[in-house]
Amino acid sequence: MSGPAVLRQREDATPVMVAAVIPEPAAATPVAAPRSFGTLARRWYRLNKDRLQATLIGALSLLAFLLVWHLLTKYRVTFFVRFTNVPSPLAVYEIFSRASHDPKFGMHILLSCRRIFIGFTLAALVGVPLGLVMGRFKLIHRIVFPVAEVLRPIPAIAWVPMAIMLWPTNEQSIVFITFLGAFFPVLVNTLHGMSLVDPVLVRAAQCLGARERSIFRDVYFPGSLPHIFTGLTVGMGVAWVSLIAAEMISGQYGIGYFTWEAYSLVQYADIALGMIAIGVLGLGSSLLIRAGGSLVMPWRSK
């Protein structure tokens, strides 16, 4: 493990070393340089040991998962659960390489992503401002909160029949359900963030001449941003759950529909492919939100 780390550091370190060595007396340069590479590399390794270890263990654990999956399906293990019909990782990979050239599979993914994008964006655009306003103005909180609390425990899937009645097209009802899934986590976390904003900071702003609008923009909003992003991350997860459920029940396209259809058509490898695609898409979208978070909140990144 230390081998590649040291090697990579040597390449990275070269320009830094050159820069550091220039101001020193010329005579010292050749002696100091080669020894410093080693110390630098060792220091880098010491500083990043934890992260390297985490990456390595993570990779090994994923490999172990694949291996167990392979063995379970190869020997068609039946022990309480039956692996007789479960596709092997190789079969799934094969179907994946075929599907990646298939425009229909791409369209399923694209449509799901579009539904997530619209539903989630709407949830953020409604949930965050509503949470901010509810957190600031007691009256609005008192009016909206009871309704939100009654609707919140209803799982998005339970909204499917109602959504079909409400919206003229299937597409709209699916987007609506995705929206609902993301909306409540975003709202609740924004509210929570607002309630945790330090009142002394508000006072400090007032003492510096800030009026309501700037207090909102410069204190309450940035103060609740960390929780807003928690809400967005959780909301994204629930949005995917809701989307897949809605697609399975009432969809015509989408990765959830693809997975359910594969089951009806007895294409076992497609089931696993659909599941893995959902997992990867969900992971990717929460990574995007996290990246957005550290972009918007530079003061929180170390």
Add this chain to the structure above:
Amino acid sequence: MSQLDTRAPKGHIEVSDFALSYETLEGPVEAVSNTHIHVRPGEFVSIVGPSGCGKSTLLNAVAGFLKPTTGSVTVDGEEVNGPSADRGMVFQQYSLFPWKTVRENVEFGLKMRGMPRSQRERAARTLLGLAGLEAFEKHYPERLSGGMKQRVGIVRALATGPKVLLLDEPFGALDAQTRVIMQQILTNLWQRLKISVLFVTHDIDEAIFLSDRVYCMTARPGSIKAEIPIPLERPRQQSMMMSSEFLALRRGLMSLIREESLKAMGGEINELAMQGLSIDLHGHSLAEIL
């Protein structure tokens, strides 16, 4: 800076017939009662007193966060009516905006005033330079030490050119060495800017070292027990804290506060008990002696 130096002396704080009480189920509870204080333009005045005596309440009323139940608070003859940039405030917990860099924190008050960006950047840099913080202008507060944070806090409060500066136990969370340095920095800024200061602390040495005058408050409900002028000459040096003059002032204030602290803890019975507790064990266990 120069515009701050040359203006006419301002910042006369007048608190008269002041009382403040909280509503509870059992009826109103008085936090501060029958209090008169004043700060002359350019004067440095401290308020000391036992904890819970309402000295912070009084300061918050001058800042405009609390309304007096009776009496009035005026600055230069104008009734205080809510917080304003005329009265800069420094808080014990620094209360810098974590999402703003050091310079953005200092600029905030100027921005609220509508000063154009380039101008307020220059003003903020000058002020940060005065406090020895120019190298940290782009840092976020989280990365600063306590003393540095509070320097930013003071500079931020001064940036808008307030008439008075209110400080609520600003060095209470700092270690002893940092505290001494901060006291010198504050004295320095105060003398340069000729600003009126109202300073709340529970540290008697700090109050004497910094102030022209010290108000000592009684236990709850707080009112002014004594007003002590501090005739020590300026500039004051750290070594003065060993002078007989300083120590005499310290002894006087100590006994005043001790009286009040004991009262706050439940009367003179405690004092007797405290005297009785000076038992010399001489190697015996407490149980043996008793």
